[in-house]
Amino acid sequence: MIELVSVSRCIECNLCVKVCPTHVFDEVEGAAPVIARQSDCQTCFICEAYCPVDALYVAPFADRSVPVSEDDLEESGALGGWRATIGWGPGRTPIAKTDSTPLLESISPRRRG
Amino acid sequence: MSEVGRVNGQRSPSSEPIRADDPIKFDTDVLVLGGGPAGAWAAYGAASRGARVTLVDKGYLGSSGATAPGGNNVLYVEPDQKLRDEAVASRMAQGGYLSEARWIHRILDNVYEQLKLVEQWGYPFPKDEYGNSQRSHLQGPEYMKLMRNVVKKAGVRILDQSPALELLVDSHGVGGARGVSRLEGLPWEIRASAVVIATGGCAFLAGGLGCNVLTGEGLLMAAELGAELSGMEFARHYAPSAGGGTVTRGRTLGWGTFSREDGTVVDRRGDPDALARALLDGPVYAVLDKADTPEKRRILRGAHAIFFLPLDRAGFDPFTQRFPVTLRYEGTVRGVGGIRITGDDCSTTIPGLYAAGDAASRQLVTGASSGGGAFNAAWALSSGGWSGEAAAQYALSLGRKPHERTLQAAGRAGVQSASTGSASIETAAVIKAVQSEVFPLEINYFRSVPVLEQSLRRLNALWPAVNGAPGTSADELLRSREAAAMVQTARWSHTAALARTETRGMHTFAEYPDTDPRQQRRLTTAGVETIRVRPEGLAPASAHPEPHPISWRKAVAA
Numbered sequence: 001m002i003e004l005v006s007v008s009r010c011i012e013c014n015l016c017v018k019v020c021p022t023h024v025f026d027e028v029e030g031a032a033p034v035i036a037r038q039s040d041c042q043t044c045f046i047c048e049a050y051c052p053v054d055a056l057y058v059a060p061f062a063d064r065s066v067p068v069s070e071d072d073l074e075e076s077g078a079l080g081g082w083r084a085t086i087g088w089g090p091g092r093t094p095i096a097k098t099d100s101t102p103l104l105e106s107i108s109p110r111r112r113g
Numbered sequence: 114m115s116e117v118g119r120v121n122g123q124r125s126p127s128s129e130p131i132r133a134d135d136p137i138k139f140d141t142d143v144l145v146l147g148g149g150p151a152g153a154w155a156a157y158g159a160a161s162r163g164a165r166v167t168l169v170d171k172g173y174l175g176s177s178g179a180t181a182p183g184g185n186n187v188l189y190v191e192p193d194q195k196l197r198d199e200a201v202a203s204r205m206a207q208g209g210y211l212s213e214a215r216w217i218h219r220i221l222d223n224v225y226e227q228l229k230l231v232e233q234w235g236y237p238f239p240k241d242e243y244g245n246s247q248r249s250h251l252q253g254p255e256y257m258k259l260m261r262n263v264v265k266k267a268g269v270r271i272l273d274q275s276p277a278l279e280l281l282v283d284s285h286g287v288g289g290a291r292g293v294s295r296l297e298g299l300p301w302e303i304r305a306s307a308v309v310i311a312t313g314g315c316a317f318l319a320g321g322l323g324c325n326v327l328t329g330e331g332l333l334m335a336a337e338l339g340a341e342l343s344g345m346e347f348a349r350h351y352a353p354s355a356g357g358g359t360v361t362r363g364r365t366l367g368w369g370t371f372s373r374e375d376g377t378v379v380d381r382r383g384d385p386d387a388l389a390r391a392l393l394d395g396p397v398y399a400v401l402d403k404a405d406t407p408e409k410r411r412i413l414r415g416a417h418a419i420f421f422l423p424l425d426r427a428g429f430d431p432f433t434q435r436f437p438v439t440l441r442y443e444g445t446v447r448g449v450g451g452i453r454i455t456g457d458d459c460s461t462t463i464p465g466l467y468a469a470g471d472a473a474s475r476q477l478v479t480g481a482s483s484g485g486g487a488f489n490a491a492w493a494l495s496s497g498g499w500s501g502e503a504a505a506q507y508a509l510s511l512g513r514k515p516h517e518r519t520l521q522a523a524g525r526a527g528v529q530s531a532s533t534g535s536a537s538i539e540t541a542a543v544i545k546a547v548q549s550e551v552f553p554l555e556i557n558y559f560r561s562v563p564v565l566e567q568s569l570r571r572l573n574a575l576w577p578a579v580n581g582a583p584g585t586s587a588d589e590l591l592r593s594r595e596a597a598a599m600v601q602t603a604r605w606s607h608t609a610a611l612a613r614t615e616t617r618g619m620h621t622f623a624e625y626p627d628t629d630p631r632q633q634r635r636l637t638t639a640g641v642e643t644i645r646v647r648p649e650g651l652a653p654a655s656a657h658p659e660p661h662p663i664s665w666r667k668a669v670a671a
Contacts, residue, residue: 031122044182060357101417102239110367
């Protein structure tokens with residue numbers, strides 16, 4: 001579930017409020033958006049992809065909330081990690097371009113007979 | 114964690130009573146409900162035929178639905194007659210011969226051409242060593258971001274965070290829809306000459322990747338106008354996912370070994386039910402030990418990155434460490450059933466109403482088996498385009514404009530009380546009750562007649578509960594409508610399942626383990642209060658809200 005809106009990184013563009021499919025965030029005048037309906041989060045990670053400043057963190061657990069530390073997430077590279085993986089952001093190569101799906105058949109375990 | 118809840122200056126219009134005195138109201142030619150791939154292709158198709166088009170989505174066109182968050186295979190077969198014939202024959206057999214070869218050829222032809230268009234629009238397909246584009250897989254975030262741009266450039270008006278709740282209708286057919294804007298806390302009413310329902314399937318808030326926006330309102334809206342459904346008995350698909358996670362992209366698990374708590378291996382060879390059976394006994398784990406070289410691991414990560422994201426974050430090395438796996442119910446999303454389409458243009462039995470993507474029945478191309486990712490992605494793209502083009506043609510040929518019609522809102526359960534003074538709908542309790550009838554493997558995976566009959570009786574008993582008074586905010590209205598749609602979808606699929614007394618494709622019955630050649634026909638399901646199931650083609654399709662009752666099989670209804 002969504003666990004963090006980094007107030008220090010957020011530029012208050014409110015894009016996450018618009019793109020979240022399950023309407024988890026609320027806009028706040030003059031401040032970062034808040035997680036208003038955390039239990040509605042469907043752990044799809046798409047808000048992280050759209051956040052232009054890597055201010056969001058979605059924990060991998062769908063059914064429970066876990067405490068997170070912004071400092072730890074920053075240090076481990078988790079903040080913005082998903083956006084980097086899919087190659088979104090200036091100067092990056094989209095994962096679509098390097099998609100290795102066509103190679104899967106060549107390494108299929110079924111080929112061993 | 115950032116502060117959860119209200120703070121000064123917080124704007125939360127979706128939780129306030131909707132401001133009914135100030136609705137968003139306008140006319141359009143074609144209204145598309147849903148902003149996944151089917152809706153996007155429908156909007157593009159309609160706009161490219163010269164219609165004024167509006168698309169509304171519960172969330173956001175580009176991020177919403179089953180496709181956007183992860184990778185998606187798409188059916189892509191070179192236009193070689195032998196290859197195509199083999200693909201069609203294989204699918205016909207797999208689908209229990211309920212599909213139609215002509216339809217499968219149609220989508221093979223169409224998706225091949227349209228993916229070239231996707232590339233022209235800027236999707237960066239990878240190239241092989243000869244420079245040929247490899248178009249058999251789409252990365253969801255990239256694909257749907259591109260589709261949003263395409264739809265916008267085509268001049269389509271987009272309303273995000275604006276779920277549709279009910280259709281508008283008169284004696285001539287559908288005439289638009291009503292819903293709510295979550296960001297503004299306002300109701301909307303859009304009058305339209307044609308409507309495309311592309312709201313996706315119904316996955317009962319089971320938490321599969323991107324699927325919690327897929328709760329069946331499109332099916333309920335169509336049925337309230339008298340539209341028929343088809344293939345509902347095949348809503349028996351469960352997808353493997355890491356336990357506690359959401360990612361239902363199972364292909365990577367093909368490189369895994371599954372084991373029980375005590376380490377004994379779950380042998381899945383030749384047994385599609387092995388994982389489900391093992392899960393009945395206790396926890397099951399997987400380790401991707403068949404990806405035993407750095408090269409294989411690199412290829413897997415580069416194909417299905419989303420599979421690894423939650424595992425990495427939870428601190429597992431999935432190649433060397435066991436992680437828990439579970440099965441998540443997917444309802445009609447990777448199932449088959451949906452609104453029955455009656456023509457090549459994805460029309461329905463209701464004039465002006467079209468269905469596309471997972472909201473439509475995919476039986477014509479998938480038969481009794483799941484379309485998996487590849488067929489479903491190809492279906493969304495193709496049915497979307499066809500329905501949009503046809504809806505535009507219909508709308509532009511209609512002499513009567515939307516504002517000249519006397520339209521009524523057709524929504525009932527979850528948006529309007531059945532009687533004044535009804536008690537409020539206990540939405541959370543209803544949703545939990547529905548889930549307890551469709552999720553359990555003991556009820557819906559290992560199907561048996563008495564267990565499914567008892568489950569259906571409990572579901573039918575829930576129906577009055579969603580005909581109570583809905584709430585007054587956008588959030589409450591949406592959730593009560595979702596609850597009603599989920600109750601109804603479960604009733605339809607259980608009723609249809611009980612009418613198919615055999616095992617075919619995804620539908621199995623302990624009492625009827627064999628395929629019955631006499632039941633090699635599609636089943637049509639119709640009705641809201643009273644549900645009727647009949648073999649397709651045996652009775653005339655009816656445009657009336659209550660089709661003729663059937664006598665060939667006792668109606669298992671309320």
